[in-house]
Structures are given as structure tokens and as C-alpha cells.
Amino acid sequence: MTSNRPISDLLVSKNPVLSVEFFPPKDEAGGELIVRTALEIKEQVKPDFVSITYGAGGSTRERTFRYAKLLKDEYGFEVMPHLTCVGSSKEEIREIVSEWQDAGFCNIMALRGDPPKGETEFRPHPDGFHYADELVAFLRDNFSGFSLGVAGYPEVHPEAPDAAADLANLKRKVDAGGSFVTTQLFYDNSYFRSFVDGCRAAGIAVPVLPGLMPIRSATQARRFCKHVPAELDAALEEAGDDKAKVHEIGIDWTCRQIRELLAWGAPGVHLYIMNRSRMAVEVLRRLRAEGLFRAE
Numbered sequence: 001m002t003s004n005r006p007i008s009d010l011l012v013s014k015n016p017v018l019s020v021e022f023f024p025p026k027d028e029a030g031g032e033l034i035v036r037t038a039l040e041i042k043e044q045v046k047p048d049f050v051s052i053t054y055g056a057g058g059s060t061r062e063r064t065f066r067y068a069k070l071l072k073d074e075y076g077f078e079v080m081p082h083l084t085c086v087g088s089s090k091e092e093i094r095e096i097v098s099e100w101q102d103a104g105f106c107n108i109m110a111l112r113g114d115p116p117k118g119e120t121e122f123r124p125h126p127d128g129f130h131y132a133d134e135l136v137a138f139l140r141d142n143f144s145g146f147s148l149g150v151a152g153y154p155e156v157h158p159e160a161p162d163a164a165a166d167l168a169n170l171k172r173k174v175d176a177g178g179s180f181v182t183t184q185l186f187y188d189n190s191y192f193r194s195f196v197d198g199c200r201a202a203g204i205a206v207p208v209l210p211g212l213m214p215i216r217s218a219t220q221a222r223r224f225c226k227h228v229p230a231e232l233d234a235a236l237e238e239a240g241d242d243k244a245k246v247h248e249i250g251i252d253w254t255c256r257q258i259r260e261l262l263a264w265g266a267p268g269v270h271l272y273i274m275n276r277s278r279m280a281v282e283v284l285r286r287l288r289a290e291g292l293f294r295a296e
């Protein structure tokens with residue numbers, strides 16, 4: 001595994017690319033879990049890069065930085081910290097990114113972020129950014145050497161009036177300097193295919209990395225995605241509270257999604273692992289046995 005490598009370069013030189021997402025834990029138990037998971041992910045999943053989210057709370061800046069450094073320095077992962085516009089002025093964003101650059105990071109997932117808990121509408125900081133494209137442009141104009149990822153929504157972002165408006169926004173983010181897109185999770189691959197077709201038709205030419213999350217419960221699947229395919233929904237319904245069955249359905253479905261996506265030409269896969277390794281380990285074990293994602 002290499003470090004300090006722009007993900008935009010990686011996406012040109014390697015196919016398929018595999019990445020996983022962590023979130024910074026809030027307490028000691030969560031800290032122990034991420035350390036255990038990181039080791040298992042390093043040894044058994046062997047991703048090309050990992051990302052770490054940026055929460056809405058005030059302590060996220062410090063925690064995202066601390067765990068991003070841990071993942072990079074202790075485990076040798078190529079790490080992409082996420083950054084949102086929530087609650088930060090432009091000057092604070094400049095300080096955060098300078099700190100990351102000094103620590104050797106060269107990738108950032110640039111996001112607007114969701115409204116803080118209890119608020120329904122995103123309200124920009126008076127000296128901050130309204131939308132992610134403004135953050136991307138700021139990073140491009142004020143820092144050199146960063147590879148910038150931006151978020152895409154195969155099921156359309158909930159605040160967007162329609163798919164066309166959402167794609168127009170994505171184009172603004174890419175035109176501002178986003179060099180690849182990672183998508184929100186989906187369980188129906190046809191949404192990803194239509195989304196990528198829409199991107200290409202709109203002139204968005206950068207790689208689009210599909211984001212997938214192995215299903216851990218029927219409730220979770222229905223909460224996270226608007227479209228749960230009828231076949232998957234029926235299988236989950238039949239499994240009911242049988243955790244082992246739901247687990248098996250989750251692994252099967254993710255493997256099936258990945259096989260189809262790669263056969264269709266997706267540049268790789270991003271796995272939302274929720275700081276747990278088991279499902280990612282099982283998915284990769286199966287796919288590697290089939291000759292996909294060969295570990296180098």
C-alpha cells in the first residue's frame with residue numbers, strides 16, 4: 001500500500017479500485033473498534049485507499065484529523081479525509097486544510113454537509129460556503145496538489161428539485177475542480193447506470209465510484225435507500241428476524257452488485273463499512289476467489 005498518492009492518479013493507473021469508509025469514533029469503545037477494524041481491513045480487505053468522514057459536531061475537526069493520521073501513519077493507508085462547510089468560515093477551512101497538507105494528506109472529499117442535528121435546513125456560516133462547489137473552487141484556488149472527490153447521488157439528493165438540477169450541480173462541482181465522484185449508497189444498480197449515463201450526457205467525464213453498503217437489516221436498507229429492489233425486499237421480508245439469513249442476503253447482494261457494476265465498467269467500488277470489518281472481509285474473500293480485486 002502506498003501513501004501520499006492522489007486518488008485521481010490511482011483511478012487512472014488501477015482498475016478496479018477498492019476503497020472503504022471509516023467514521024471517527026466518539027468514545028473509547030469506538031476507538032478500540034476502529035483500531036481492530038483497521039488492522040483486519042489492512043490485512044484481509046487490502047483497499048487502495050480509505051476515507052474518513054467529517055461529522056457535524058464541533059469536535060469533528062480534531063477527531064477526523066486524529067483518526068485520519070492514525071490510519072495513515074500506523075496502518076499505511078492512503079487516506080482521504082472528508083471536509084464539510086458546516087459551521088466553518090473560509091479562514092477556518094483554510095487552517096484545517098493547511099494542517100492536513102502539512103501532515104502529508106493529498107486527497108480530500110469536499111462536501112457541503114448536512115444541517116446539524118435538530119435543524120432541517122442547511123444554513124451557511126456567514127463567512128463560509130453555501131454549496132460544495134464553492135468549497136471545491138476555494139480549495140483549488142488556495143491549495144495545490146490536492147486530489148478532490150465530490151459526492152454524487154444516483155437516487156438524487158433529497159433537497160434537489162429533480163435529477164437534472166442535481167446533475168447540473170454535480171457538473172459545477174467537477175468544473176470547479178472535483179476530479180472524481182463517489183456516490184451515495186444504492187441497492188438497485190439500474191440507478192447507478194442511469195446516473196452515470198446522465199453524467200456523461202451532461203459532460204461530466206471524471207470517474208464515478210459507486211458507494212455500496214452491505215445490508216445489515218431490512219430496516220436499515222429501507223431507511224438508507226428509497227429504492228430497494230422487489231427481489232431483495234422479498235428476501236429480507238422472508239428472512240424476518242433471522243440475523244444469520246439477513247447477513248447472508250447482505251453479502252450475496254453486495255457481491256452481486258459489485259460483479260454487475262465492474263462488468264458494466266465501474267472503475268471500482270467504495271464500501272461503507274460503518275467501522276466494522278466482517279462483511280467487507282467476507283465480500284472480498286468471495287470476490288477474490290472469483291478473480292476480482294486481486295491483492296497485489
Ligand SMILES: Cc1cc2nc3c(=O)[nH]c(=O)nc-3n(C[C@H](O)[C@H](O)[C@H](O)COP(=O)(O)OP(=O)(O)OC[C@H]3O[C@@H](n4cnc5c(N)ncnc54)[C@H](O)[C@@H]3O)c2cc1C
Nearest residue numbers: 053054082111112113114131132151157159160169183184
Ligand atoms: C460519498 C459521500 C460522502 C459523504 N461524507 C459526509 C461526511 O463526511 N460528513 C457529512 O456531514 N456528510 C457527508 N455526506 C453527506 C452530504 O454531506 C450530504 O448529502 C449533504 O446534504 C450534501 O452534500 P454535498 O457535498 O453533496 O452538497 P452540494 O453538492 O452542495 O449539494 C447540496 C444540495 O444543494 C443543491 N445545490 C447545489 N448547488 C446549488 C445551487 N447553486 N443552487 C441551488 N441548489 C444547489 C444540490 O442539488 C443538493 O440538493 C457524504 C455523502 C456522500 C455521497
